[in-house]
Amino acid sequence: MTITPHNTQETLLYCQQQHAHLDPPDKYGSTWHNDCQAFCHVAWGIMSGGFGSAYAQWLGLDSEDRHVTLDTSHAPVGALLFSKGTTPFGHIFIAARPFASGTPAGWSTDLWKYGKVGKVARTAPRTAWGHRILGWGTSINGFELDLTGKTAPKPKQNKRYLRIAHAITNLEGALETAQRTKDHHDAVIIKAELHDLKELYGELRHAA
Numbered sequence: 215m216t217i218t219p220h221n222t223q224e225t226l227l228y229c230q231q232q233h234a235h236l237d238p239p240d241k242y243g244s245t246w247h248n249d250c251q252a253f254c255h256v257a258w259g260i261m262s263g264g265f266g267s268a269y270a271q272w273l274g275l276d277s278e279d280r281h282v283t284l285d286t287s288h289a290p291v292g293a294l295l296f297s298k299g300t301t302p303f304g305h306i307f308i309a310a311r312p313f314a315s316g317t318p319a320g321w322s323t324d325l326w327k328y329g330k331v332g333k334v335a336r337t338a339p340r341t342a343w344g345h346r347i348l349g350w351g352t353s354i355n356g357f358e359l360d361l362t363g364k365t366a367p368k369p370k371q372n373k374r375y376l377r378i379a380h381a382i383t384n385l386e387g388a389l390e391t392a393q394r395t396k397d398h399h400d401a402v403i404i405k406a407e408l409h410d411l412k413e414l415y416g417e418l419r420h421a422a
Contacts, residue, residue: 218259218366219258219259219260219357219366220257220258220259220366221360221364221365221366222291222292222359222360222361222362222364223364224259225257225258225259225292225308226291226292226308226310226311226321228256228257229257229308229310229321229331229333230321232246232253232257232321232331233321233326233330233331233332233333245328245329245330246323246324246329246330246331247323247324247328247329248324249323250268250305250306250307250322250323250324251265251267251268251271251306253307253323253331254294254306254307254308254354255354255355257308257321258308258354258357258359259366260354260355260357261355265355265381265407266403266406266407266410267302267303267304267403267407268296268298268303268304268305268306269296269298269302269303269304269348269400269403270304270385270403270404270407271296271306271351271354271355272296272298272304272306272348272349272351273384273385273388273404273407274380274381274384274385274407275351275353275384276353276380276384279351279352279353279358280349280351281349281350281351281352282348282349283347283349283350284346284347284349285347286309286318286336286347286349286350287318287336289309289318289336289350290309290352290361291309291310291311291361292308292309292359292361293308293309293350293351293352293359293361294306294307294308294309294350294351294352294354294359295307295308295309295320295336295350296347296348296349296350296351297339297340297343297345297346297347297348298345298346298348299339299343299344299345299346300344300399301399302399302400302402302403302404303403304345304348305322305339305343305345307320307321307322307323307325307334307339308320308321308322309336309350310333313333313335317335318335318336319333319334319335319336320333320334320335320336320338321333322334322338322339325338325339325342325343378411378414378415379415381411382408382411382412382415385404385407385408385411386408388400388404389401389404389405389408392404
């Protein structure tokens with residue numbers, strides 16, 4: 215399946231279409247259950263990347279693209295919204311236009327109905343699952359998101375191995391924090407992500 219980067223309007227349209235056409239609900243002909251990352255990647259048309267969980271993707275964001283806040287109501291439409299529960303995997307969904315009531319909204323898998331895409335309040339991961347809201351991001355897999363709605367995402371850097379190297383640095387910092395705070399669940403997933411990313415970095419650097 216060939217995917218080309220979408221602009222914000224195309225991304226939001228894809229989300230609406232996935233909500234409206236529930237059978238089949240996704241590219242695999244199954245459901246989006248536990249597949250929030252894939253949904254966001256396909257919605258934005260960006261499939262390249264090396265992160266195995268939404269939380270790892272959050273940690274791998276460049277500092278200028280990672281907006282840490284408990285209140286995502288001011289995140290621009292199209293931005294990626296992140297949360298995390300007691301498991302190390304986390305959740306990611308896409309900021310949508312507000313409901314008619316003015317309540318800030320997002321397009322998410324599983325929260326509206328398991329396996330389905332639905333428009334939910336941006337606080338839904340906390341109220342439904344007890345998640346901690348992490349914040350919002352303005353890039354995905356090394357592509358800068360243009361949230362004005364007109365331009366498709368552009369690569370932040372020409373060489374992918376440089377992006378992977380930066381993500382490794384971010385994850386190593388997160389691992390130090392997890393070990394210091396004795397957060398064993400986070401440490402396990404971060405170590406696994408680091409292992410995979412370092413292998414990928416080696417392959418890409420050798421081929422560059």
